[in-house]
Amino acid sequence: MFFDDFSSFLYMGGHAQYVWLSYGLATVIVAINFISPVLTRKKIIKDIERQLRREQK
Amino acid sequence: MWTRLKRLYHKMGSPKWFYEITTRWSKWFMAVGSILMLTGVVWGLAFAPADYLQGNSFRIIYIHVPASLLSQSAYIIMAVAGLVGLVWKMKMSFVVGKVIAPIGASLAILSLLTGAIWGKPTWGTWWVWDARLTSMLILLFLYFGVIAIYNAIENDEMANKAAAVLSIVGSINIPVIKYSVEWWNTLHQPATITLTKKPTMAPEMFIPLMLTILGFYCWFAVWVFARTRNEILFKERKTNWVKKLLLSEHKKTTGAQL
Numbered sequence: 001m002f003f004d005d006f007s008s009f010l011y012m013g014g015h016a017q018y019v020w021l022s023y024g025l026a027t028v029i030v031a032i033n034f035i036s037p038v039l040t041r042k043k044i045i046k047d048i049e050r051q052l053r054r055e056q057k
Numbered sequence: 058m059w060t061r062l063k064r065l066y067h068k069m070g071s072p073k074w075f076y077e078i079t080t081r082w083s084k085w086f087m088a089v090g091s092i093l094m095l096t097g098v099v100w101g102l103a104f105a106p107a108d109y110l111q112g113n114s115f116r117i118i119y120i121h122v123p124a125s126l127l128s129q130s131a132y133i134i135m136a137v138a139g140l141v142g143l144v145w146k147m148k149m150s151f152v153v154g155k156v157i158a159p160i161g162a163s164l165a166i167l168s169l170l171t172g173a174i175w176g177k178p179t180w181g182t183w184w185v186w187d188a189r190l191t192s193m194l195i196l197l198f199l200y201f202g203v204i205a206i207y208n209a210i211e212n213d214e215m216a217n218k219a220a221a222v223l224s225i226v227g228s229i230n231i232p233v234i235k236y237s238v239e240w241w242n243t244l245h246q247p248a249t250i251t252l253t254k255k256p257t258m259a260p261e262m263f264i265p266l267m268l269t270i271l272g273f274y275c276w277f278a279v280w281v282f283a284r285t286r287n288e289i290l291f292k293e294r295k296t297n298w299v300k301k302l303l304l305s306e307h308k309k310t311t312g313a314q315l
Contacts, residue, residue, distance in 0.1 A: 015114040022171045026120040037283035
């Protein structure tokens with residue numbers, strides 16, 4: 001590892017706020033891109049299934 | 058060769074085929090992308106040496122450069138998809154263009170935000186109206202424009218056409234972004250990666266960057282496929298293959314009949 005210990009890894013040579021804020025934002029945006037289509041899919045399937053059930057009756 | 062390409066083209070135009078093949082491809086892109094990202098991020102954050110000028114803030118590069126590159130590549134794909142849709146009336150092509158817009162916008166936002174955060178310790182400012190930063194902001198607005206067209210126009214065919222035209226016209230901005238650091242005096246540093254010259258970065262800094270770039274591209278494919286499949290499900294909801302597919306999935310998850 002480049003850093004001597006874990007706390008100096010977190011400290012990032014005084015640039016902690018910049019580095020961790022960037023990686024935090026990246027995590028949020030990546031998570032949104034993964035989760036959003038899953039939620040949409042669930043909603044679409046629910047709607048289609050409701051429609052199918054109505055047709056069967 | 059030509060007939061095989063033509064056959065592939067016709068297959069790609071079929072929503073059912075696209076749905077099934079991307080379901081399989083997604084798993085691979087997801088696995089490879091995740092391994093690349095994990096390796097690249099851990100390497101870049103903890104093992105790569107600090108930059109001799111910028112210190113540890115340079116580690117933002119492993120997010121900033123992939124997000125910036127991908128937001129531009131995504132735009133080009135969106136514009137080409139629009140062109141293919143307009144010229145050859147390929148419906149699936151429009152769908153791909155449509156779903157890229159929100160993903161591309163999110164990546165442009167990530168690029169701008171991480172750029173601003175990186176700029177603060179490096180240049181002493183969050184934002185300057187220089188050519189590179191301004192043209193990236195325009196890229197974001199172009200994405201917003203495409204999203205707005207789809208939200209505003211109810212008629213699918215009209216929305217597709219309008220969005221495709223905007224995508225194609227807006228692609229003039231892509232070379233402007235690329236060459237902005239050469240044409241104008243900008244605060245932004247010149248390109249980190251060029252295809253023609255050897256990298257000026259040390260390999261232990263450069264390799265993790267390549268990994269996160271490739272990882273982001275793989276994840277991008279997963280996102281585009283997932284959203285495209287959603288559009289297909291909705292558009293084809295009245296067809297038999299979608300009904301059959303849902304019935305079999307329903308049985309698998311609940312063990313019960315619908």
